[in-house]
Amino acid sequence: SQELEQSPQSLIVQEGKNLTINCTSSKTLYGLYWYKQKYGEGLIFLMMLQKGGEEKSHEKITAKLDEKKQQSSLHITASQPSHAGIYLCGAEMKTSYDKVIFGPGTSLSVIP
Amino acid sequence: GAGVSQSPSNKVTEKGKDVELRCDPISGHTALYWYRQSLGQGLEFLIYFQGNSAPDKSGLPSDRFSAERTGGSVSTLTIQRTQQEDSAVYLCASRDSYEQYFGPGTRLTVT
Numbered sequence: 001s002q003e004l005e006q007s008p009q010s011l012i013v014q015e016g017k018n019l020t021i022n023c024t025s026s027k028t029l030y031g032l033y034w035y036k037q038k039y040g041e042g043l044i045f046l047m048m049l050q051k052g053g054e055e056k057s058h059e060k061i062t063a064k065l066d067e068k069k070q071q072s073s074l075h076i077t078a079s080q081p082s083h084a085g086i087y088l089c090g091a092e093m094k095t096s097y098d099k100v101i102f103g104p105g106t107s108l109s110v111i112p
Numbered sequence: 113g114a115g116v117s118q119s120p121s122n123k124v125t126e127k128g129k130d131v132e133l134r135c136d137p138i139s140g141h142t143a144l145y146w147y148r149q150s151l152g153q154g155l156e157f158l159i160y161f162q163g164n165s166a167p168d169k170s171g172l173p174s175d176r177f178s179a180e181r182t183g184g185s186v187s188t189l190t191i192q193r194t195q196q197e198d199s200a201v202y203l204c205a206s207r208d209s210y211e212q213y214f215g216p217g218t219r220l221t222v223t
Contacts, residue, residue, distance in 0.1 A: 006154075031210065033210075033211075042214050042215070043212075043214040045211045045212070045213075088154060090155075096168075098143060098162050098168075099170075100207075100212060101157045102154050102157070103154055104153065
């Protein structure tokens with residue numbers, strides 16, 4: 001099984017709807033990263049979370065790291081077609097700083 | 113400033129041939145990572161280099177894969193005796209503090 005799991009695997013939402021993507025680790029996290037990948041393009045850094053309970057926002061995207069530091073959620077408010085893409089969570093575990101591994105990704109489609 | 117660059121952008125090779133993929137990281141970045149992304153999949157960790165420390169090779173899928181980083185800068189990923197299952201996009205990233213900066217990738221197709 002993977003060290004990092006993401007759910008759902010894919011998501012189709014109507015424009016304007018809210019949505020949440022989850023990332024769960026099998027080990028305690030040192031740092032958690034969210035990236036977005038447009039189809040056929042490179043990865044865009046969204047934000048990094050490190051402290052338990054930390055919450056960060058970037059435009060209409062908010063991410064939170066739970067207190068136990070083993071799960072993060074990414075929430076998009078009032079989704080737009082520009083939000084479509086693959087969302088990837090990356091993580092460093094407390095047992096292996098600097099080694100950044102990624103989850104399988106969540107594919108998001110937003111229907112106008 | 114210049115970002116991470118990778119070459120070639122596309123590589124088509126015959127099964128059994130060796131290939132070399134190159135990554136030029138952002139100048140001054142101490143950490144360099146290689147990942148593999150198959151169609152519709154997430155990023156599979158292959159190897160990372162941090163400064164002068166021994167590289168973490170724990171993600172290399174077989175002994176046909178190797179990588180080196182010369183002078184703490186440019187890195188080359190070598191795949192020997194390529195197989196069809198090696199077909200994927202190979203991504204390189206460099207890092208200074210916490211954010212990784214990714215290159216555009218090399219799309220490898222093994223026929």
